[in-house]
Amino acid sequence: VFITTMAITPERAKFGPLLFAGDWQRGLETAARLGYDAVEVSLRDPQSEAVKALGKAIQSSGLALSAVATGQSYYNDGLSPTSSDLHIRRKLLDRMKGHIGFAARWGAFVIIGGVRGRLEGAAATFSEQRERALEEFCRYAEYARERNVGLVIEPINRYETNYINTVQEALEVIRSIGAGNLSVLGDTFHMNIEEVSISGALEEAGDSLGYVHLADSNRWAPGQGHIDFAEVANTLHSLGYGGYIGAEVLPLPDSDAAARWAIEFFRNLPRG
Ligand code: LER
Ligand code: MN
Secondary structure, three states: OOEEEEEEOOOOOOOOOOEOOOOHHHHHHHHHHHOOOEEEEEOOOOOOHHHHHHHHHHHHHOOEEEEEEOOHHHHOOOOOOOOOOHHHHHHHHHHHHHHHHHHHOOOOEEEEOHHHOOOOOOHHHHHHHHHHHHHHHHHHHHHHHHOOOOEEEOOOOOOOOOOOOOHHHHHHHHHHHOOOOEEEEEEHHHHHHHOOOHHHHHHHHHHHEEEEEEOOOOOOOOOOOOOOHHHHHHHHHHOOOOOEEEEOOOOOOOHHHHHHHHHHHHHOOOOO
16 A cells, blocks of 8 residues: 655745645645655755744644655746856755755655756766766765655656656666665656556556655646556556656646545555
8 A cells, every 4th residue: 555645845846746835725735635655845945934834733633744855946936956156056955955854743755856857058068067966966865864864856748847857767777876765757648658668667667666656647646647557556556656646737626626536546456
């Protein structure tokens, strides 16, 4: 059996697939009422008052915190680990340390997804930008390891970023960094675009699969598009995966319906 979670955010985000954006009280209440085990929160500035209040509310909600998503530091604030500007990389490192500290209170994961940014400018500079990003990931991993926090690297489709698009690439990055607290986040929406086979890619990740986002082909709740989630669930069972499955979906037709459809769908997935 999987552990269910739902992605929400305390702030309006420049990133679509988050439920109850800017209304996290209702997000938490809804997740608890529908019987989710946990919530995943997308945070911008971990030192903000909103995040402090959110932390208290999660603690009293009875829900677990599954993960902290970090992409808003890039989407909203342009902080990227690829940047040649040390000041930007340091500012992002401080943010990531804050996210890791927040996650540590629940033993939650921290996601390295959209926060990677994009390789920009002349193609000749791409490899040094990538190298810089990997060095930053090393710093995050080291800080997280000291706090028993796992980091998950999320392959993201080519229309959103131009590096680490596939599970294969994420595994190579994990191998080259060589930290024991790094694993892969498989998001079915991205995998549907990038991978030859979703199940094949999950199998490739194998023991390095740390976390899963389930969204359908159109990024609506699972069941609203054409991904074969029975096959996905059976593959996860065959891998012995018993971790989180998270609804990271567009708030369509609205957040309430998407949250309800996702948990109902999760409950009806084939059991291992
Ligand atoms: C985040 O989990 C995600 O799936 C990406 O689309 C973020 O850019
Ligand atoms: Mn995702």
